[in-house]
Amino acid sequence: MITLQSVQITGRCMIYRSMTLTRLSAIPIALLVLAVPAKPGQGPQTSGSPAVLKVVHVIGMETAKPGARGELAVMDGAMQFTASKHETKVAVTSIDDIFTGEETTQAGGKLGRVVKTAALAAPYDSGMALSLLLRTKIDLLTVAYHGSNGELRGAIFALPKGQAAEVRARLITLGAHVKAPPTALTTSGEKSQ
DSSP states (O other), X not given: OEEEEEEEEETTEEEEEEEEEOHHHHHHHHHHHHXXXXXXXXXXXXXXXXXXXXXXXXXXXXSSOTTEEEEEEEETTEEEEXXXXXXXXXXXXXXXXXXXXXXXXXXXXXXXXXXXXXXXXXXXXXXXXXXXXXXXXXXXXEEEXXXXXXXXXXXXXXXXXTOHHHHHHHHHXXXXXXXXXXXXXXXXXXXXX
């Protein structure tokens, strides 16, 4: 049996909380984590309809706050980001360059807190396996564009895994300007042809 105790200081008094887990109760928590389905609506889109993706705005759009969750759509010659009451459009012809990348993140939220607590309570360092289950890969999409007054601007979005390359390809087919990728250097430092 494992007992976790935490102390929370609220104002002038301290509150003691105790949580007791047995090895058998950690197994259902692990099974619960494995049984959670993937979020619907984040799979690949059909090529006939405009792609509308659930994304996180990292930074860069004028009217959206950093970290805002919203929808990214490429339609009618523009890239459109919609979050709550704000909508921002960037004309595809004003896009100068598009970069994509991958990141590994750790899930959060209510489920993340529960699993992290269970990982602390798991015996014999088996909690590390639970924390590995929380790791997810995301794609990053960075768009460099010119604003309405000609100023250089940039925006970064976090997309579901495998979606950034599709959005980049769709923007290019609609007329976004993309600079040629830099030539790779060989191990001796010379440029490859």
